[in-house]
Amino acid sequence: MKNEKRIYSRLALFLSLIIVVGVGCERDFDFGDDAQFAKFGNNPDIFIDGFSAGLEYLPFAGSKFDAFSVDTDVKYSGEASMRFDVPNAFDPGTSLGFAGAIFPDYGGRDLTGYDALTFWAKASKAETISAIGFGNDFEQSPYRETGSKYLVTKFDLRISTGWTKYIIPIPDPSKLVDETGMFWYAEGPDANGDGYTFWIDELKFEKLGTIAQPQPAIFNGVDGTGVNLVGTERQISGTTQTFNLANGVNETVFAAPAYFDFTSSNTSVASVSEIGIISAIGEGVTEITATLAGVRANGSLELTVGEFSFAPTPPARDAEDVKSIFSDAYANATESNFTPGFGGSTTETTILTINGDNVATYFNNNFTGIIFDNTIDASALTTLHVDVFVQEAGTEVGLQIRDIGANQTIETDVNTGNPIGDDKDFRTTLTGLTPGEWTSFDIPLGGDIASQKDNLGALILVGGPNFTLDNIYFYR
Amino acid sequence: MKKGNQMKLEKLSLLSQRALFLVLVLLGMGCATESTQTVVNFTELTFAEEFDVDGPPNPGKWILEQGRGPNEDGWGNNELQYYRPENATVSNGYLIITAKREQFEGASYTSARMTTKGKFEQQYGRFEARMRLPYGQGMWPAFWMLGADIDTNPWPGAGEIDIMENKGRTPSIISAALHGPPDVCVEPPSTEGPDAYNAYLNCLQNPRDGYFGDDPAFKEYDLVNERVDTEFHVYGVEWGPQYVNFYVDDVLFKQFTPEDEEIDGPWVFDKGPFYMLLNLAVGGNFDGPPNAETVFPQSMLVDYVRVYKYNGLD
Missing domain, CATH: 2.60.120.430 (Galactose-binding lectin)
Structure with a gap:
């Protein structure tokens, strides 16, 4: 790992x-019931x-x-x-x-x-x-x-x-x-x-007295559009504050969302929390804007919220024909870690439960993985199934199926990212995705894992950056 | 009153050589000496523009200039703006001169420039304006004066007193300047005696090349911990025979006299009245062109312009 x-x-x-x-900075604070926090x-x-x-x-x-x-x-x-x-x-x-x-x-x-x-x-x-x-x-x-x-x-x-x-x-x-x-x-x-x-x-x-001419921004100052499904969230990103300093330089710093006051033009469509999390509440369109210390921030989001749709229900299969990773249709063959916390990963992964159905949503993904707690022996299976839902046109998701070999350890060349040691993988890209719809993929267990698929240990997900997955399982 | 920042200024009109030496010593010593001189001495108003009437600037006091200068060259400074009267307006007690990024008559920016030429001209006195300036590379606001004889005595012969100029990329620094011509050596009539003739010979041998354009008598002032674009400041001069004093708020920061080395030519500030100018240039030789970060539109705000009569108490 x-x-x-x-x-x-x-x-x-x-x-x-x-x-x-x-x-690991455990500490206890006990200021008593009558603590006076006013006098710092x-x-x-x-x-x-x-x-x-x-x-x-x-x-x-x-x-x-x-x-x-x-x-x-x-x-x-x-x-x-x-x-x-x-x-x-x-x-x-x-x-x-x-x-x-x-x-x-x-x-x-x-x-x-x-x-x-x-x-x-x-x-x-x-x-x-x-x-x-x-x-x-x-x-x-x-x-x-x-x-x-x-x-x-x-x-x-x-x-x-x-x-x-x-x-x-x-x-x-x-x-x-x-x-x-x-x-x-x-x-x-x-x-x-x-x-x-x-x-x-x-x-x-x-107190310099020369910090002036604030130009706050959200979404890095870009007026953009986006789509969210009812029940999903998104974090307001690209929050910055720019000041003109005495030397004439416009200095820009990242400023946490809590510095801003956010507004949703239609709060029955979406609301925004104090720390900049947009919650999609109902169908419709709303515009998300912000101010910082009373100054209107550059950048906004025109957010369209749509009703959630569910992926197609997989067909009933005999137990020996399927080993499931993530699906409400089949029992899991193994539990998995959906938030492996790879260093450098910007991905926010949320398992959403909507009307009793679970989906895995990925936001701002650069790379992450689904790490199986126990390896899957897919020797008798032929195909990986996954359903993908996207909201933005042009979304493509890189998928790597990794067999981690007999030593049960993920081994990767630090320079190339390629499997080394007894690891093998098969890579494909999920394309042709239509915004607002589920697309089903059935991926043959081919390439380097055609002959080594008895210790499947992980799925690596690259790019997107925003997508939702459901019904991830191996079958024949 | 920041007494520690004031310079000691002597009565130059009564100056003996010894006193001049004293002044130079004091100037060289900076602010350490006890100060007895207040920033301003002249209190009899001769001109007061409080900008109290909304609308265009009062035509009885101001001429709004138009275009890119008499030679269509950005007023001799490669300035980028086209001056339009409608870019200057009075509202809520302020004169607002606005620089805009817009295509007009071949220029990429518009702004405004206004003068009191022919409306109000005065020799000597106290000239001050309370202003808030724009910021950013390429913004060049100015409050300044030109010799009223400029039509017959072309610049720099007419003289120029820059009460306040600011480079938008230095929001805490303003500058003062005097512009004047090079020496013209004129043989004196023989009745003026040997001293005058020696001066003429000296002039022929070492003619001074003037103080104008990019080499004026020039002095910067740093407002330290304050800015020109976030608050109003008073920018002014007190001008009398053989001197011009420059101040910001309650700080006198520079005195020019004919003896200053930087006055590299004849002193042209005792020959007659000057008129005032207010303008906001964009780009030009002073601060260079705006960059991608320069904000448009932006305005300079003028709360008032007041002029007081010279009273001999310099």
Whole structure:
């Protein structure tokens, strides 16, 4: 399984980290029944010459835990700086091959009086930090149910070898009355697999007074259209805030959906939650728009909600003729993991139950898999059946049927993604899909698995990105 | 009143050489000296435009210029806009000059430029406007003055006082400038004596090449922690014999005198009245053309323009 995670680019890995939550930072908060949360301190300092009061260091699971240190030799000013040693590829100190951490103050701070996170930084070579920002709390804020509710991330921050001041604007300071996520970052080796070192100093929140001309956006500023079935959901993506800084640069940061106020023009068709999840309620058309701190966001979604239709019911078959993975028509031959959490995967998978029928919906899929708990011996079977429903024209889904061999382990070449060792696979693409309809596919167990299909272990799903599956079974 | 930011300014009209030396020392020392000079001295109003009447700008006070300049070359600066009177309007107590991205008469942008030429002209005094400016690469708002003799004494001979110019890509920095001509060495009548003749010889040997175009007497001012596009600021000059003082709000940030090295030619600000101009240019040599991120339409807002009489108390 671990090898699977290395197939994909490191950048995708880190982008996925912003939704990684709760990595073993168990903690108990007991403020008592009469806790007074109204009076949070407003200390702006995070790291000037050392940790500010209350600040903690919590690295990401799988990252290089000792990537961070306090450096008293290299500093922009004062006594010390924060030093980050980004690992080389295959550094044994990190299973996922990157450096990353959050620096929370779970006592909470009132940051409403500031307009930016600022710091001085330099690196041992000119580089690009994949993700850096604040608001990441590992879902451990005692003041909120939503993890990292006000996450802010600057992606791909260019950093040079000379000390330079960087500014990460706060999308809407009025939201940060009890913030715990003071600072976070994630970065991996460069394209050649080389690590490097960067330093950060004078890390603090500031009221600059020159953060101006907000241009918020949802869906990356695009006015788009979409289709959802009644009962399904979709996450509003591409939420950003752009400010013009004193140096004239328009600085864009990812701003968590909770910074926005969303509107659905027809709430009997769809509603939008505080954290930007659209729920399709009834048939019709609605327009989803947003504002941030009273400023209309660029981008919108004209959403058509249609009544759910069900896939054709599979015919009755003798038990020895079918081994089912996911169908209400047949008993499962094995349970499966539908959310394997591949590193770099952006996929959101939901098993929807509508009128007692289960379907698997995939949203924003780049790659994911259905991992069988027990392998399937399909030696006596000939065909894989799957029903696919799509809402957008042009959708195509790559499907790989993987036999994982006698050793019962998925083995993948990290460079090509191809099966190695005793693994074999068969690949096809599900095309010719008609929006709004179910299309049935019957795929012969051919190619490399024609002669090795006694340890089928996984189905890999690539692209789409949005589709719904039902009735996944092997038969003859 | 930010006293720490004020410069000490002496009474230049009474200046002895020694006092000049003192001023230069004080200027060189920045703001450390105790300040006794207020930012403004002149308080007798001679012109007040409060923009209180909605509609087109008052034709009794303003001329709205049109087109791309007398030579159709973007007013000598490769500016990209075509000036149209309808791009300037008064509403809710503000003059609003709007730059638009629209094709018109071969130009890709339109905006407005207005002057008091022939309507209000004055030598010396205090000229100020309270304004909020646009932002973004290619926005070039300005509040400035030209010598009223410009029709017979072509620019830069007529002189130009740029009270405020801003490059849209530097939303916290404005600049002040004086433009004037190069030396013209004229042989003095013999009745003026040897000093005048020596000055003439010196002029012939070292003629100054002027201070105009892309090489004016120029001074930037950084508003530090404030911006020109999110709030109103007062931009002004106090102008008297042998000096022009530039200020923003309560901070006097520059004085030019004929002795300044940057005044690389004759001082042309004691020869007669000047008139005022307000405009919002798009593109041009000052800040370059707009880029994909520049927002259109955008406006500069002017709350008021006020002029006060020179009272000798410089």
